[in-house]
Amino acid sequence: MYAQLIKADTSQREEDAARTQAFQRRIDAGEKIEPKDWMPEGYRRTLIRQIGQHAHSEIVGQLPEGNWISRAPTLERKTILLAKVQDEAGHGLYLYCAAETLGVSRDEMTEMLLDERMKYSSIFNYPTLTWADMGAVGWLVDGAAIMNQVPLQRTSYGPYARAMIRICKEESFHQRQGFDIMNQLAKGTPAQKTMAQNALDRFWYPALMMFGPPDSDSVHSEQNMAWKIKMNGNDELRQKFVDLTVPQAEYLGLTIPDETLQWNEEKGGYDFAGPDWGEFFDVIKGNGPCNKERLEARRKAWEDGAWVRDGLLAHAKKKARRAAQEAA
Amino acid sequence: MTSPKDDSSSTNPQAPQPVNQLANQPTSQNEWPLWEVFIRGQHGMSHRHFGSLHAANAEMAIKNARDVYTRRNEGVSIWVVQANDITASSPSDKGPLYEPAEDKVYRHPSFYKIPDDIGAM
Ligand SMILES: [Fe+2]
Numbered sequence: 316m317y318a319q320l321i322k323a324d325t326s327q328r329e330e331d332a333a334r335t336q337a338f339q340r341r342i343d344a345g346e347k348i349e350p351k352d353w354m355p356e357g358y359r360r361t362l363i364r365q366i367g368q369h370a371h372s373e374i375v376g377q378l379p380e381g382n383w384i385s386r387a388p389t390l391e392r393k394t395i396l397l398a399k400v401q402d403e404a405g406h407g408l409y410l411y412c413a414a415e416t417l418g419v420s421r422d423e424m425t426e427m428l429l430d431e432r433m434k435y436s437s438i439f440n441y442p443t444l445t446w447a448d449m450g451a452v453g454w455l456v457d458g459a460a461i462m463n464q465v466p467l468q469r470t471s472y473g474p475y476a477r478a479m480i481r482i483c484k485e486e487s488f489h490q491r492q493g494f495d496i497m498n499q500l501a502k503g504t505p506a507q508k509t510m511a512q513n514a515l516d517r518f519w520y521p522a523l524m525m526f527g528p529p530d531s532d533s534v535h536s537e538q539n540m541a542w543k544i545k546m547n548g549n550d551e552l553r554q555k556f557v558d559l560t561v562p563q564a565e566y567l568g569l570t571i572p573d574e575t576l577q578w579n580e581e582k583g584g585y586d587f588a589g590p591d592w593g594e595f596f597d598v599i600k601g602n603g604p605c606n607k608e609r610l611e612a613r614r615k616a617w618e619d620g621a622w623v624r625d626g627l628l629a630h631a632k633k634k635a636r637r638a639a640q641e642a643a
Numbered sequence: 644m645t646s647p648k649d650d651s652s653s654t655n656p657q658a659p660q661p662v663n664q665l666a667n668q669p670t671s672q673n674e675w676p677l678w679e680v681f682i683r684g685q686h687g688m689s690h691r692h693f694g695s696l697h698a699a700n701a702e703m704a705i706k707n708a709r710d711v712y713t714r715r716n717e718g719v720s721i722w723v724v725q726a727n728d729i730t731a732s733s734p735s736d737k738g739p740l741y742e743p744a745e746d747k748v749y750r751h752p753s754f755y756k757i758p759d760d761i762g763a764m
């Protein structure tokens with residue numbers, strides 16, 4: 316998922332307990348909370364963090380795939396990848412505008428990303444070394460994201476839920492084009508098949524990390540579940556992802572890099588090895604293979620674009636001033 | 644180039660800060676204006692609110708809306724309107740505004756008993 320380790324912000328001031336209860340009753344009744352409705356400060360702040368992190372993930376997530384646009388093997392693959400990456404930009408924008416309704420500006424969110432007060436998903440700190448990685452990313456990374464995003468269409472905050480509905484409509488193309496790349500490589504020459512297998516080997520555990528640490532270690536999820544900001548447990552979604560993905564890998568003739576992987580008749584799902592959580596926390600802390608590169612790319616884009624933002628802002632203000640003068 | 648701060652001081656300092664009534668904040672003075680986007684879908688529907696975006700002017704807002712909201716033929720017509728120009732009812736007015744309609748059941752066809760013999764009406 317694109318939002319990991321979202322701690323519930325429960326630092327409530329002396330807030331009207333009755334209001335908070337009425338708010339919870341609305342959520343329990345399945346009502347949507349809209350921007351101008353009363354909401355607890357903690358709900359608002361937690362949502363800003365979660366939606367912001369999700370938005371940043373969509374934007375930063377363009378980098379590992381953008382890396383292959385100019386080197387896609389055919390013109391068709393290139394146009395598909397371009398459309399996919401453009402979708403991710405759109406997802407970032409839907410989510411930023413949902414977060415803005417909570418009283419944070421887009422510039423503030425960007426600055427928080429750039430000075431590392433806000434995070435993005437750990438998965439985008441891994442490099443995309445070969446063309447097969449475009450397959451693995453679409454199939455596994457978008458696949459894992461969908462797992463989390465589908466239930467979020469029912470989240471309690473109206474603008475967030477609506478953004479998720481649009482995003483989910485677009486995501487299944489992403490996963491399918493990734494699977495299609497894997498399928499073609501897996502049925503190709505031995506070298507191509509090896510390339511696909513290597514991509515699966517490298518992305519499998521980072522994809523499992525996307526769901527966040529085991530529920531037994533996530534202390535903050537209860538409040539977020541009650542607020543319907545988090546809809547499912549991390550382990551539940553991870554299990555669902557594995558159960559769906561293993562047969563797909565079998566179809567491709569590729570091997571999941573997990574010797575312990577085994578169907579468990581009793582639970583009706585696979586037993587599998589968890590990722591190395593030490594690595595996960597290390598990547599979150601900024602020490603993944605590409606953290607530096609990703610943030611530097613974002614900082615450079617922000618700085619290089621400053622003159623465009625400033626110039627057009629001056630233009631917008633001039634027009635507003637003239638309109639005001641004419642009206643006077 | 645004039646910095647945004649110099650520029651805003653040349654506007655009337657008494658003018659109230661524009662407020663986005665749809666959300667929770669005065670619009671930022673250092674970002675491009677926020678526009679709300681309305682799109683007419685393919686099927687003769689009315690324009691429907693799709694979301695918002697930032698743009699320096701209306702033309703740019705339309706172009707950005709095309710890229711952000713209609714990448715898959717979702718629309719045949721786009722309206723954009725600056726968020727500051729929208730006046731919205733407030734959630735606290737919900738009672739006074741809408742409750743009076745609640746007891747006017749006679750405004751609905753189901754209020755009237757029409758004999759079965761009459762046929763469809
Ligand atoms: Fe996305």
Ligand SMILES: [Fe+2]
Pocket residue numbers: 403457486489
């Ligand atoms: Fe995607």
